[in-house]
Amino acid sequence: MTERKELRGGVNVVRRHGDVVHRPASAASPTIHRLLRHIRAQGFDGAPQPLGFDADGAETLTFLHGEVHEALPPELRTLELLDSAATLLRRYHDAGATFATAPGDRWWLPARSPVEVVCHGDVAPYNCVVRDGLAVGLIDFDAAHPGPRLWDVAYAVYRFAPLHAPGNPDGYGGPMEQGRRAARFCRVYGIPADTRLLDAVADRLRALVDLMHDQAEQGHEAFRSHIEDGHADLYEADIRYLDVNRDTLLGAFDDE
Known part of the structure; x- marks a missing residue:
């Protein structure tokens, strides 16, 4: 069964389906996707990999496993x-x-x-x-x-x-x-x-x-x-x- 989670950030509502993240897209999303592909080609693996857009127009990216904290504990x-x-x-x-x-x-x-x-x-x-x-x-x-x-x-x-x-x-x-x-x-x-x-x-x-x-x-x-x-x-x-x-x-x- 595919894991589905809703992750609420400071501005956007982000949804995770397994290892794919769905986020509201913006006019800047295509440019940012090109940037993410570029830095990955340069050997930087510390950012999500863009996968494109889903049927609802949300951008899709790979999920980075680990912890994310609002502030450092x-x-x-x-x-x-x-x-x-x-x-x-x-x-x-x-x-x-x-x-x-x-x-x-x-x-x-x-x-x-x-x-x-x-x-x-x-x-x-x-x-x-x-x-x-x-x-x-x-x-x-x-x-x-x-x-x-x-x-x-x-x-x-x-x-x-x-x-x-x-x-x-x-x-x-x-x-x-x-x-x-x-x-x-x-x-x-x-x-x-x-x-x-x-x-x-x-x-x-x-x-x-x-x-x-x-x-x-x-x-x-x-x-x-x-x-x-x-x-x-x-x-x-x-x-x-x-x-x-x-x-x-x-x-x-x-x-x-």
Whole structure:
């Protein structure tokens, strides 16, 4: 008998039939499928393989076995998990750096300059597949778009260090520990942790808040619900936290 499960994410309802995932398609889906085929051809196996579209128009992809967490539980707040997430993101970026865009390509989010890679756009525990305590796969490429490496790294650091204020329920650790973890993520990935990282994290969160309000105004129910639940307020509080603790975080960068 084929296993069927309904998996509710932050925005989409995703259904799994055995080892095939059915997700709502978008105008960007054909471009994203081409990207996924490209990175697989480059040897990156940490992403779903696109299979096409079902009779209802939903996109179909292979299922990546492992655990996916909304936020990292205490047992996964390890340096090994942190290092593996940084390594996974670097491997994905390197595999996608040779992706050739075409005139007909569609992305949900606009390209950002300088274009260095195709950003995943939402690297976080809830889009990261974990096996045996290590990050082994990325899922949900809906927010993929061309942009700088730092744009992706900044959001991943925000989520995995994490650079959250004490009031954020997904946060843990103080600014010194968070700063050291952020610097370690960057070192493993291969870029410096400095003022540019903190600026990019704040800019990335501001862009997220703007996107949430824009989508809510256009009638997107999930984003409206997220705003009502206080998600945008949490991001605003985290931006203020980064500003207040900037010197401490920068000092921690030098300690790592």
